[in-house]
Amino acid sequence: MDIRTVGVVGLGTMGAGIAEVFARSGFDVVAVEVTAELADQGRARIDKSLSKARDRGRLDPADYDATLGRLTFTANRADLAGADLVVEAVPERLELKTALFDELDGICGTHTVFATNTSSLPVTRLAAATKRPDRVVGMHFFNPAPVMRLVEVVHTVLTDSAVVDTVRELATACGKTPVAVRDRAGFVANALLFGYLNDAARMAETGRRSVDEIDRLVVEATGFPMGPLTLMDLIGLDVCVEVLKVMFDETRDRRYATAPLLTRLVLAGHLGRKSGRGYYSYADGNVTPAVEVPRLNNIAVPDREQPGWVAETLVYPHLDDAVRMLDDNYASREDIDTAMRLGCGYPRGPFALLDELRPPKVADALERLGYSYSPLLRYL
Numbered sequence: 001m002d003i004r005t006v007g008v009v010g011l012g013t014m015g016a017g018i019a020e021v022f023a024r025s026g027f028d029v030v031a032v033e034v035t036a037e038l039a040d041q042g043r044a045r046i047d048k049s050l051s052k053a054r055d056r057g058r059l060d061p062a063d064y065d066a067t068l069g070r071l072t073f074t075a076n077r078a079d080l081a082g083a084d085l086v087v088e089a090v091p092e093r094l095e096l097k098t099a100l101f102d103e104l105d106g107i108c109g110t111h112t113v114f115a116t117n118t119s120s121l122p123v124t125r126l127a128a129a130t131k132r133p134d135r136v137v138g139m140h141f142f143n144p145a146p147v148m149r150l151v152e153v154v155h156t157v158l159t160d161s162a163v164v165d166t167v168r169e170l171a172t173a174c175g176k177t178p179v180a181v182r183d184r185a186g187f188v189a190n191a192l193l194f195g196y197l198n199d200a201a202r203m204a205e206t207g208r209r210s211v212d213e214i215d216r217l218v219v220e221a222t223g224f225p226m227g228p229l230t231l232m233d234l235i236g237l238d239v240c241v242e243v244l245k246v247m248f249d250e251t252r253d254r255r256y257a258t259a260p261l262l263t264r265l266v267l268a269g270h271l272g273r274k275s276g277r278g279y280y281s282y283a284d285g286n287v288t289p290a291v292e293v294p295r296l297n298n299i300a301v302p303d304r305e306q307p308g309w310v311a312e313t314l315v316y317p318h319l320d321d322a323v324r325m326l327d328d329n330y331a332s333r334e335d336i337d338t339a340m341r342l343g344c345g346y347p348r349g350p351f352a353l354l355d356e357l358r359p360p361k362v363a364d365a366l367e368r369l370g371y372s373y374s375p376l377l378r379y380l
């Protein structure tokens with residue numbers, strides 16, 4: 001299967017980055033927005049990113065011109081007629097994405113592969129709504145797409161395996177590292193990340209530690225690029241609640257039942273960095289904790305007073321989730337580590353971290369803390 005021309009629909013946060021990735025990798029790109037004005041904004045967004053790369057010496061001036069020359073911006077979806085692959089990055093609404101694929105079915109050739117960048121909608125549902133279910137995949141890029149190297153390539157029970165191979169090769173040709181997975185809520189990275197983030201949200205609510213202490217102790221113990229509450233503020237608390245809802249709906253696992261205070265912060269309009277306040281306040285460029293929960297019980301539980309308790313309580317179940325994912329036969333150790341390193345910026349993947357901490361020690365700690373854990377943990 002030969003992919004030469006790629007269509008990208010929706011030039012917002014993700015689509016602009018995805019269009020840039022393909023154009024920089026030598027593909028002709030037809031970049032589509034709803035109106036000519038929005039298409040112009042998309043062009044400006046990509047130009048800004050490319051200019052920055054050029055000015056910092058990361059993009060040759062000649063490559064800058066050539067990359068822009070490979071991009072066509074349009075508000076006319078019929079211009080996608082010649083695309084070999086179309087990646088949609090329109091807002092996360094099922095009816096919007098199915099209507100788009102329905103229209104593209106009538107515009108594109110029968111060989112054209114449709115890819116969705118959805119984070120949480122079932123790819124199978126989108127595929128089943130088209131006339132080419134065997135040629136629909138998920139191509140889940142991470143934000144910012146030009147920087148983050150992970151692409152989760154999602155196949156459904158309907159996908160032709162040759163299409164999966166082509167899309168994986170395409171991701172590799174774009175300098176990305178593909179991890180191919182079945183269609184399941186959260187794929188690898190979000191499924192693992194959000195249980196841990198929700199645990200941190202729950203801990204913040206107990207008042208046992210302040211939000212900045214939780215973040216600091218986790219970062220010190222793991223080397224993660226930031227603490228969980230800072231990360232939630234960055235993602236957007238509303239987005240976190242949405243993803244948790246999708247995860248909970250599919251798994252019915254209480255790990256994904258949204259921490260009540262997290263839901264209330266969203267109801268209060270405290271959405272994180274983008275609204276100026278979430279777990280932290282971002283007023284006047286200063287970052288200060290914005291959630292304080294008074295302790296209602298003063299019963300001392302010695303274990304919980306230990307400095308290592310926060311990291312054990314938040315990180316060890318997170319590592320156990322990775323072990324469960326392996327035990328579920330959803331992804332290999334290597335792919336799980338790759339996904340968390342390249343999609344979430346972890347310095348080491350969960351299995352590498354487990355090896356360092358030693359699995360029996362982690363299992364003992366989980367037992368002491370009163371958590372259940374995967375039996376596989378004792379055999380790693």
Ligand SMILES: NC(=O)c1ccc[n+]([C@@H]2O[C@H](COP(=O)([O-])OP(=O)(O)OC[C@H]3O[C@@H](n4cnc5c(N)ncnc54)[C@H](O)[C@@H]3O)[C@@H](O)[C@H]2O)c1
Pocket residue numbers: 009010011012013014015032033034038088089090091092093096100117118119120140141142143
């Ligand atoms: N933001 C993230 O961090 C992130 C990460 C991974 C995946 N995703 C997924 O990527 C998708 C896009 O998210 P985003 O954050 O870039 O959204 P966004 O709101 O920033 O951008 C969406 C763009 O799509 C355009 N659009 C809407 N309908 C369209 C149509 N019919 N034709 C052409 N353009 C249309 C809008 O004008 C807008 O510019 C979603 O499915 C989201 O779940 C987002």
